[in-house]
Structures are given as C-alpha cells and as structure tokens.
Amino acid sequence: MLKLNKNIAISDTGYVFDPSIGESYTLNPIGLEIVELLKANKTDNEIKSIILERYDVDDATFERYYIDFTGMLKNYQLAKDE
Amino acid sequence: MEKLKFERPFIKKITTGLPAKFGMKNRIEVVNNIDGLPVEELMNDYGSPVFVISERTLRQTISEARLAFSTRYPLVQFAWSYKTNYLDAVCRVFHQEGSWAEVVSIFEYKKALQNGVPGAQIIFNGPDKSAEDLELAINNNSLIHIDHFDELYMLAELSKKTQKKSKVAIRVNMDTGIYPQWDRFGFNYENGEAWEALNRILLNQHLDLVGLHTHIGTYITSPSAYRTAASKLANLVVEIRNKYNHAIQYIDMGGGFASQNTLRGSYLQGYDAAPSFDEYADAISSALINSAIRPDSLPLLILETGRALVDNAGYLLTSVLANKRLADGRRATIIDAGVNILFTSFWYDHTISPTRFDNDHTEETTIYGPLCMNIDCIRPAIVLPLLKKGDRLVVQRVGAYNMTQWLQFITMRPNIVLIDTHGKTHLIRKGETVETIKQQEQLPKHLE
Ligand SMILES: Cc1ncc(COP(=O)(O)O)c(C=O)c1O
Numbered sequence: 366m367l368k369l370n371k372n373i374a375i376s377d378t379g380y381v382f383d384p385s386i387g388e389s390y391t392l393n394p395i396g397l398e399i400v401e402l403l404k405a406n407k408t409d410n411e412i413k414s415i416i417l418e419r420y421d422v423d424d425a426t427f428e429r430y431y432i433d434f435t436g437m438l439k440n441y442q443l444a445k446d447e
Numbered sequence: 448m449e450k451l452k453f454e455r456p457f458i459k460k461i462t463t464g465l466p467a468k469f470g471m472k473n474r475i476e477v478v479n480n481i482d483g484l485p486v487e488e489l490m491n492d493y494g495s496p497v498f499v500i501s502e503r504t505l506r507q508t509i510s511e512a513r514l515a516f517s518t519r520y521p522l523v524q525f526a527w528s529y530k531t532n533y534l535d536a537v538c539r540v541f542h543q544e545g546s547w548a549e550v551v552s553i554f555e556y557k558k559a560l561q562n563g564v565p566g567a568q569i570i571f572n573g574p575d576k577s578a579e580d581l582e583l584a585i586n587n588n589s590l591i592h593i594d595h596f597d598e599l600y601m602l603a604e605l606s607k608k609t610q611k612k613s614k615v616a617i618r619v620n621m622d623t624g625i626y627p628q629w630d631r632f633g634f635n636y637e638n639g640e641a642w643e644a645l646n647r648i649l650l651n652q653h654l655d656l657v658g659l660h661t662h663i664g665t666y667i668t669s670p671s672a673y674r675t676a677a678s679k680l681a682n683l684v685v686e687i688r689n690k691y692n693h694a695i696q697y698i699d700m701g702g703g704f705a706s707q708n709t710l711r712g713s714y715l716q717g718y719d720a721a722p723s724f725d726e727y728a729d730a731i732s733s734a735l736i737n738s739a740i741r742p743d744s745l746p747l748l749i750l751e752t753g754r755a756l757v758d759n760a761g762y763l764l765t766s767v768l769a770n771k772r773l774a775d776g777r778r779a780t781i782i783d784a785g786v787n788i789l790f791t792s793f794w795y796d797h798t799i800s801p802t803r804f805d806n807d808h809t810e811e812t813t814i815y816g817p818l819c820m821n822i823d824c825i826r827p828a829i830v831l832p833l834l835k836k837g838d839r840l841v842v843q844r845v846g847a848y849n850m851t852q853w854l855q856f857i858t859m860r861p862n863i864v865l866i867d868t869h870g871k872t873h874l875i876r877k878g879e880t881v882e883t884i885k886q887q888e889q890l891p892k893h894l895e
Binding site: 400434 | 450455456806808
C-alpha cells in the first residue's frame with residue numbers, strides 16, 4: 366500500500382512542502398484530493414471508487430493516470446510502497 | 448448528482464529563481480482556430496495529422512516584403528523559391544502576387560512551366576542541369592544561373608549548336624562575415640574565380656550575361672551580411688561596365704532571410720531574433736544605391752526569399768497519442784506527427800500550442816513523434832498544459848521545407864488543406880494511401 370511521508374505539509378490550496386529536503390510542490394485539485402485520501406490511509410481501490418463516484422471518468426483511464434501520478438509522488442520521495 | 452469534469456492528477460515541483468533547463472518561461476498561447484476556422488472542425492473534416500496553409504497569411508507576407516523593398520529601391524522582383532514549398536496551389540498564390548519562379552531542378556522547372564510561368568521568368572539555379580535540361584531552358588529564354596565551369600562550357604557548346612544565345616548569370620559565393628560560408632555553390636569572389644568566369648562569358652558570343660546571383664545561406668540573422676554581399680556584386684557590375692561597357696540587368700540576392708521560428712538551443716525566441724523585411728531591405732538597397740553603379744543603370748533587384756515568406760502561413764495540426772514517464776520521472780508526450788513530416792524540427796524549436804488551456808496547471812514535457820526511432824523527437828523540452836490522449840496540438844510556422852523534404856517513412860503523408868481568403872477550405876494535396884505507395888512498386892514474376 367502506498368504511504369505518504371508523515372512529515373510533509375499540505376495546504377488546502379494544494380501547496381506541498383517537504384521539510385526534510387526543503388522542496389515544495391503544487392498539486393491540482395484532483396491531485397490534492399488523492400493526496401488527502403492517501404493521508405487518510407485509504408487503499409488504492411478505495412481511492413479509485415471514491416474518484417470514479419465523483420468524477421466523469423472510466424476505470425481504465427483513471428487507473429492509467431493514477432499510476433502515473435503515484436509514480437511521481439514516489440519519484441519525488443513524498444510517498445513509498447509499504 | 449452530476450459528475451465533475453475529470454482532469455488527470457498532477458504534481459509539479461516548484462522551482463524559483465534561475466530558469467530551468469527548459470529556458471525562459473514562455474507564455475502559453477492557445478490556438479483554437481486558423482483564420483477563424485476551429486481546429487477541431489478542420490481535424491474532423493481532414494483527419495489527423497493535417498497540414499493547413501493560410502492563403503491570407505501568404506498574401507499578407509509577400510505584400511509586406513514587397514512594400515519593404517519597393518519603398519527603398521526602384522526595381523524589385525521576387526522569384527518564388529520552389530524548393531521551399533512547391534505545392535502548386537502555394538506557387539500559384541505567389542505567381543498571382545507577381546513572383547517569378549526560382550527552380551533548382553528539372554522537376555521544379557517543369558512544375559513552374561505547368562503553373563503557367565513564362566520561360567523568361569524562370570530562374571534556373573543549381574549544380575545539376577543536364578544538356579537536355581539546358582537546351583529546354585535556352586529555348587524558353589529562361590535565366591540560367593551557372594554554378595561551375597563544366598556547366599559554363601556545356602552551355603556555351605549547346606548555345607552554339609542551337610544557334611540561340613543563352614541568357615546567363617553566375618552564382619557568386621563570398622565571404623560576408625558569416626559562418627558557415629557557403630562556398631560549395633558557384634564561383635568564389637575573393638579568389639578571383641568569379642571574375643575569371645565572367646570574363647569567359649563576356650568573351651563568348653553565344654552567351655549573354657544578364658545578371659549576377661548569390662545566395663549567402665539560409666536563416667541569416669544579420670542584415671549586414673547582405674550589405675556586404677550586395678556591395679561585392681555591385682563591384683562586379685562596375686568592373687564589367689568599365690572593362691566591357693556591358694550593363695548587367697539584374698542582381699539576384701538569393702534567399703536566406705530568417706523566419707520567426709526559434710533555432711534549437713537559441714536563447715532568444717525567433718520573433719525576437721529574426722530581423723524584419725525592412726532591415727534586410729535597408730541593408731541591400733543602401734548597399735546598391737551607395738555603390739559606384741551609375742544611378743541611371745541601377746540593375747533590377749531579384750529576391751528568392753523562401754522560408755520568410757511561407758513559414759508563418761503553415762500549420763501542422765496533430766493529436767496526442769499517449770503520455771509516458773521516462774525512467775527518470777520526466778514526462779513524455781507522443782503525438783501522431785513525426786520528424787518524417789516535420790523535418791524542420793531537427794533545427795527549430797517549433798512553437799506548439801494547445802487548443803485549450805482550462806486552468807493554470809502546466810508541466811514540462813518532451814514531445815515525440817510516432818516513429819519507432821530514437822531521433823523522432825519534435826521538442827526536447829516544452830511547457831504545456833496537462834495533456835490527455837486525443838487532445839489537439841497546433842505546430843506553428845511549418846510552411847517552409849516540410850512539405851518538400853518530408854519522408855514517406857513507415858506511414859503515409861497526410862492531407863494538406865488551404866484556407867482561402869474567404870475562409871473556405873480546399874484540399875490541395877490528398878493524403879497518401881497504401882495504394883499510392885504501392886503503385887510505384889513492381890513485383891518480379893517469381894515473387895508474385
Ligand atoms: C539558390 C537558392 N535560392 C533561394 C533559396 C531559399 O532560401 P530561404 O528559404 O532561406 O529564403 C535557397 C535555399 O536554399 C537557394 O538555395
């Protein structure tokens with residue numbers, strides 16, 4: 366399961382700060398929503414069903430972009446698989 | 448409850464201070480129509496990818512160029528450089544605007560004739576003219592620009608045989624202070640070769656020396672190089688007058704003006720780096736007017752401007768096929784147009800515009816074509832809105848050289864559409880089909 370790093374700060378406008386390396390990031394609204402869900406310890410499947418419920422998107426499309434997005438979170442070392 | 452519009456989730460690192468390796472931040476310009484016609488509609492009607500040419504822009508650009516020169520010099524003639532874009536529809540727009548034809552092969556020569564250009568208004572350049580080609584050109588009174596001594600002698604012999612004087616000029620190459628110096632074509636000025644060729648022509652009763660030609664290179668951003676070139680040709684005009692009392696009828700300055708595209712790796716954007724027609728016109732006209740040529744015998748000034756006249760009028764409309772991540776996390780976007788149809792992406796950082804930009808989020812990406820090859824990279828680095836499969840992109844300023852240098856590699860070349868000045872579309876080159884390509888092939892019996 367993908368785990369968000371504990372110490373990162375996330376504002377409700379989508380601004381992310383990683384104090385361990387001093388880098389900051391910005392999220393778009395749906396990116397922020399997903400990060401909030403990860404922070405709340407939702408699993409990939411839970412996140413998927415929440416998003417599919419709210420947004421006009423099909424399963425396969427979402428999955429593709431979700432994998433890409435979480436790949437970037439891992440790449441920036443903001444999250445890791447546990 | 449109605450569902451929210453989906454956008455792909457996205458995170459971007461915030462960088463402050465120095466510009467990233469992606470260069471200075473560019474404003475993202477949305478292009479959702481061409482001459483008022485929606486991009487989406489054009490692509491629905493003509494497919495993806497598709498080249499679109501604006502007749503309005505073609506006519507506006509040649510008018511601007513004409514105005515810049517004709518307000519500074521009494522006798523000006525443009526000759527359309529066929530190699531830059533030899534679609535008949537494009538050539539005919541330029542011919543309607545008064546341009547002669549400048550060709551570099553018998554293929555282009557015949558195209559010009561078929562476009563109704565009188566033989567005497569075709570300039571025949573290039574190192575590859577066969578005896579047969581030359582005979583045709585002599586008989587049509589075309590302006591033959593001699594490239595090398597072998598051609599000079601062949602032409603003299605043919606003129607003698609046909610009992611018809613050829614109208615000739617020589618192509619002169621020279622040092623104009625720019626690098627690289629194009630010394631492969633024509634006769635060199637500095638080492639006296641040009642003067643030697645001129646003497647042989649003037650002493651030959653079968654050859655009629657009517658002009659002097661140079662083409663100093665392409666995408667020349669310094670007008671002063673043209674000033675130098677025009678002065679050197681003017682010197683030759685005066686020396687010929689002094690020695691032979693022979694008047695040169697025209698000076699042909701070739702092409703080479705920069706278009707507003709950005710050269711790859713250039714710090715400045717093309718529209719900042721490219722001089723205006725006025726600046727080129729100023730350099731050339733003042734060099735001629737201030738030369739020792741007598742004012743009552745100023746030669747006609749011919750210009751073979753190519754890319755600066757047609758680049759702006761061409762667009763390539765393309766679709767996003769896929770998004771990818773490269774191993775190091777960088778974004779890559781694959782579109783349905785490759786370097787085979789966008790040859791100029793090897794040296795330009797083309798402006799690629801989205802057709803919409805719904806929110807403020809952008810990301811850096813690399814744009815690849817669909818060919819299965821490493822070299823198929825359209826833009827190594829560009830900032831664009833978040834793209835999804837099926838999104839449309841508009842590559843701007845692609846009118847020069849792409850529709851002549853394109854390769855039929857792996858796939859087939861797409862439709863080309865002209866938007867006329869009334870906003871009506873015309874298919875001016877049909878997209879190729881498998882049959883188009885197969886038509887040229889033949890199977891040996893034993894493989895049937
Ligand atoms: C002889 C000659 N004239 C004109 C041109 C057109 O040049 P440009 O497109 O740079 O204006 C060329 C292009 O290479 C050329 O070789």
